[in-house]
Amino acid sequence: MSDTALSPVLPVTSDALPAILELNNEHARELSWLEPERLAHLVSEAFWTARVGEADAFLLTFDQDADYDSPNFLWFRDRYPRFVYVDRIVVAKHARGRGLARKLYEQVFARAQAAGHSVVGCEVNFNPPNPESDAFHAAMGFEEAGLADVYGGERTVRYLIRRLQA
Template identity: 60%
Template sequence: MSRGEPLMEAVLALNNSHAQELSWLELERLRNLVEQAFYARRIGNLDAFLIALDQDGQYDSPNFLWFRSRYARFVYIDRIAVAHSARGRGCARRLYSDLLDRAAQAGHDRIVCEVNREPPNPASDAFHEMLGFIEIGSATIHNGSKTVRYLSRTL
């Protein structure tokens, strides 16, 4: 993903329009994520984007740190968003497929992520189940305002 300012601002806007599912970002934090990402891609002008870090990421997210405390090597899907106008066209599936291929080529054997349990995210639950992710844990974060399920898929 290019780090050009108009694109980064568009990614930020798409991310923040899904802040309940993803978490709100400021531009500098987004830049930092993209700069250190194992994988940062978009589809089209900005139909969708995905940002993932590997275990070497310098990231203070409680979810990322949960995985780091349990696994020596992994790829963590930090966030994915699909524009409402691009829903139902397979964008998320294409990004995940490309990420899985790249992770396997880099010698990774585990892809991890979290999905909200509270507030619920049934579309994400169904999507990850269809792709073979399984629940491996859960946590309540952000002073009890959010509960997440931790998911993993082996390659």
């Protein structure tokens, strides 16, 4: 049995927030820095959020009804009447190569489809580049849907979508 098969996907509960916050902020360059109150708010607005282990990996998603002001989320809201947006997904350095991100995404696809969504969207940094994320998302069936400068031109992102079967 693989290591991945032994790693259950768990909900993000309040007791897990400190470890999730630490993992997020270790990757703030790719994800953006969060304060504890902001993370708690985001989790409360989430379509679905999950973790593997204490914080080997975590994922935070929103649907079109979320109270969220991210310019990336709003890009999707302006274009898709119903969607699930993957706001952040991260795997701790010590847990990479175990298929955890794939496992989390597969569950997002299943949950989004069960809820009647036909699109899962996300963004990947184009500048600064993130070639590992580009390759991963291509392998997961995402396609480019747009490009934008965000945060005052500090970053350029590629918006990606994965279409789900009806």
